[in-house]
Amino acid sequence: MTLSARLFLTALLLFAAVIALGFAVTAGRFHDFDIAVSHALNLQRGVSHDWLILVMQGISWIGGGIQRYVIVGILALALWRWRGWGVASAMAVATLASALTSDILKSFFARARPDLVPQLDLISSPAFPSGHATNAAVVYLLFIMLVPQARHPAWRLAAAAMILLMGLSRILLNVHWPTDVIGGWMLGASFALMAAAVISFRREQRQSKDPTVQKF
Template structure:
């Protein structure tokens, strides 16, 4: 079995882990750790400067809603230039499907948002898994895997930066628990792996 054929197996394992973590969340097994992380991080925002709060809100704004889809469209154009329309379709498809999966899981688990501080970002949906974390992992990890060699280091740096910043901003703004971020990141990574596999199996990835 070559390394590319292992990708869907790893992705399926991540999807299973997302579901199992969701059940652990429902059972209350993550409550203590979630509370400690949120208390440590969200209080810093609550007591911090307006500039820092605005920075976290700006990062969160980029990672969700209309800005997210504008970025996805632009990145699809970029990967089309790198390796053709199937790469662009893989990136767009991974983004759409991961977003749909996140929304369905939110409805399925129905976890309420944290209430340690007043929410510094308006939210109306459930909490687990984080849609922002899902999208960041799906889009930027797949972008890094599709990047040509000369851009790969920069793409991986961008991927890890966006995943970390999105995750921390959501906790700091008081709208997500840490386990929401972990679940969303695993979910997004699973779809990024599926997208990588879909491209690699056709021999379309540039190396």
């Protein structure tokens, strides 16, 4: 099996897992898990927490609204410079497609947001899957996979940290259940792998004609 086929198959399995998780959580599965993790991580205003709330709100702000697309544009431009317009376009398309899919799934599953403690960020949509987690996973995971090997590993470490912190911030701010974030990570990863599969497939096609083409 070729690399592109393996990537695409993994992406499909992850997407199927997102759907399965959506049905499970709306049926009440993982309720105890969500409650336990949420209680352990939820923040409430206080002298010792105010600074952390501000940090988490800042991280969440980066992952939402127009600013997330500004970041996508910057990363896409970097990839365009390093790897060409095709790779940059793959990131842009995957980001938009995952955002649309996340919105559709939110409306379909219509899961209520957490109400254990007061919410510390503005919300206007159902909970599952987390759009912030989806966006972070597709953008930064794809960036990790596509950034040239010669680049400093700090690029990859920073991207991996953003994936984790973005999801964690949504739980800490009391606006998502842990399974919302897990579902978002899986959804974003599935679109990142789909984009990587397309890039790999195109490279395999070129390699069949010219063996000197660099592997993915």
